[in-house]
Amino acid sequence: VITFLSDYGLADGYVGVCHAVIARRCPAARIIDLTHAVPRHDVRAGALALRDALPYTPAGVHLAVVDPGVGSARRALALAAGGGDDGDDGDRTLVGPDNGLLIGAADDLGGIRAAFELTPSAEWLDPLSATFHGRDIFAPIAAAIADGVPLAQLGVPVDAALLCRLETRPPQWDGDLLTTSVLAIDSFGNVSVDAGRPDLERLGARAAVNGAAFARAATAFADGREGELLMLLDSAGRVALVINGDSAAEQLALAAGACVRLAAA
Amino acid sequence: VITFLSDYGLADGYVGVCHAVIARRCPAARIIDLTHAVPRHDVRAGALALRDALPYTPAGVHLAVVDPGVGSARRALALAAGGGDDGDDGDRTLVGPDNGLLIGAADDLGGIRAAFELTPSAEWLDPLSATFHGRDIFAPIAAAIADGVPLAQLGVPVDAALLCRLETRPPQWDGDLLTTSVLAIDSFGNVSVDAGRPDLERLGARAAVNGAAFARAATAFADGREGELLMLLDSAGRVALVINGDSAAEQLALAAGACVRLAAA
């Protein structure tokens, strides 16, 4: 199995040609498209989507490409993860650029067992474009790994401690006030914030959002009246601000990365 | 084979993670995405798309999720259909919410042979979210059925006569006038109305649409001049109002569910 996540969108043939390259190199590989609608060049959103999805996928090769630095000196990576004693169902290899996209997901799978910088080899397509490493490097390398080629033949070992990491701003409680940030907004306008079940419990039945609107604690969309602002645990286990039948992001004027203050009320 | 239809869209990772869950539970299952562009929460449109598509699919498990009531008390269903003496090519099982989404398609496949309400089991994902039963209940159940688990192990029998059904407003002829409604509008603005070949023949060469524009009977798009309003049998065998190179829905100001009066002229 090769899972595939990118910011390529489906409005061009970029995803299709990567599928074709994989099928040519490793016909037996099954490809699962996780999503290709990561906002263009938004490494943080891609990293989050990858972390959220991988626990649900079979073990295998996890190809992820959100790569604003394509063609520059940024490194290309293959990371071995999973397969530990914690009952995960097998070895997993993450393939993609060294810009923080892969590392959070690898941490969640039990940490990085080995990291390799991909180096030019006969697996890379020739000619190699400067703008589409998804097709020319990452897809064929993912296929080669799925076909059983050892990572040591595809690159050189690098120190996992020196890989690029995304900065994070951890949520903070101050009395009744939680200061946190918007992690993601989905296409329905549901706002996913950096907070979990214990935070939701501490907020109680009702919270002021940024000192303005009030959100009522709920379990499901269907608990709300039309137009009512709810806070609930979303399918990734995070606190989400949602409005049944409307866009909470629009009503609250929130974008990804924005600061959110939730005050128990 | 598992076919999959939903209103999740492709702008988020919802479809991808359902694929992943299925591949984990039943690696041998092949998934065919029928469409994920059903208008959000439009059970009627989803039911129609499912009815139109299933006669063309191989027999198997048919997963369909358009589920505005997720997290509420609405039941989750698995319906056995097909496999009768009428030459259909095998048993089919429909999986989805009890809101009318599945039942029209099941009727078209020869009727429901057995209906089961899905009940909590080890097949359901744990933890179970309140907002994403596609991932946590319907996808793994579809995979379990594809893997050979009998329906009786996944739920309890229910009376098919008591399942939710969508209300329908049947088309009516009054002399030369057919009063009917818009069933669907596709992304090109073609308007599919609740009428078939005999209705088209009875309308003759030309019909007034809602007392205003005239539509000429035709066979194919290419029969019309640029901008000409045509009425023809669409690929689902229904009367469609179309304009070559334009949106008939926009020109006629018609939306799904709208009333349409067609008068032979």
Next chain:
Amino acid sequence: VITFLSDYGLADGYVGVCHAVIARRCPAARIIDLTHAVPRHDVRAGALALRDALPYTPAGVHLAVVDPGVGSARRALALAAGGGDDGDDGDRTLVGPDNGLLIGAADDLGGIRAAFELTPSAEWLDPLSATFHGRDIFAPIAAAIADGVPLAQLGVPVDAALLCRLETRPPQWDGDLLTTSVLAIDSFGNVSVDAGRPDLERLGARAAVNGAAFARAATAFADGREGELLMLLDSAGRVALVINGDSAAEQLALAAGACVRLAAA
């Protein structure tokens, strides 16, 4: 392997039902979606996308449907190509309408070895719609070919020299001035023009675009400052006008088919 390219989009169930039809006729066939976002009825754009993609795909059946003439007298084709002495990896068969969509890609694969006009057979779906030959003719024929049915059983031989071809306007150099045209614009606004590596080298370090903006020669997006217009070789080996983080098409007011004059400067 069956690759599939169309202008159906993913906003309706058209692509899904074609997958279903193929899976029913040839369950062993693997389908690779190249793209379904060809601009509606834009045969030229579809032909280009097909040419660009096929060199990356495994050999097999290549289904392509951009078919404004569906339901008219335009012929349906299956073209045998590839499999020559030039090291291509196997026989390829292109299936689609006779409107110029397939022929450029077939030429690039070493030329047409045999051309057949598809004629009614038991492989065509019954009833046959007048508006959706993708589902009723092209998809089942592609599946039949993948299943091993010889082309001679599906149609009659036709003279390849008499197939429809798209007119092309070749690029022209006049001293330092290259007059050419826009071949395609992708969803990021990158403008692909009909010119290649030798043209880029002849233009040198900088070129005036249509006598107005200046484009700097570069290798990758990351070479440009925010907002800077670059010209580089894109992933199809063509000269592209791009702006890092912006739409070059919008800034230069260029559309597909537009004339572009590039003057070394």
